[in-house]
Amino acid sequence: MVESINTKVDLVIDATAFTGLTDYGKIMIGDRGFEFYNTRDPHKFIQIPWEEVNLVIASVMFKGRWIPRYAIETKKSGTFTFSSKDPKKVLRAIREYVDPDYMVHSLSFFEVIKGAYKAIGKKKK
Template identity: 70%
Template sequence: MVQSINTKVDLVSDATSHMGISEYGKIMIGDKGFEFFNSRDARKFIQIPWDEVDFVTASVMFKGKWIPRYAVQTKLNGKYIFSSKEPKKVLRAIRNYVDPSHMVQSLSFFDVIKRGFKSKVKK
């Protein structure tokens, strides 16, 4: 069994990890870090201490009505992508531990197309 890094838990929510093949489990947000535990295999888990979190990026659609997924970018190990049943509650709990200026909204589909078009025009 995996030992949790948190001593106090703020939120536990059903979630999906999108690292390669999607894995279902639970997200635990506490005083020491962000944790994901797989519901089927106890050996598959992700633990990210708060001092390792660099940015939290959220995909926001329909003017904030729907957040399909969010990513936790670490300083050393890259980006971890998650989705959950209650993403707004998860992001509000993360905001207590991560500086709100480090929580950003990802680019929309049209923003990506617009940037690509502008880069082609500049060349």
């Protein structure tokens, strides 16, 4: 069994990690980091210390009424994407340990399309 990096746990909730294939498990948010444990395979886990978190990116839809997924961008290991039963509760728990300036909204569909058209326009000039 894997040993937790946290000494105090604030929140444990059912979640899904999008790591190639979807992994179902539990998210644990504590005083030292963010952890995801797979329910079926104890060898599949993600542990991210708070010092390693660069950004928390939330995909917000319908003016904040629905958050389908969120991602944690780390300084060395890349970006990990998750979804959970109550994402607002998870993001509020993360906000206790990560500066709110480092918690951002992802780009909407139309913002991505607009950026692509601008990039195409710059290439032609």
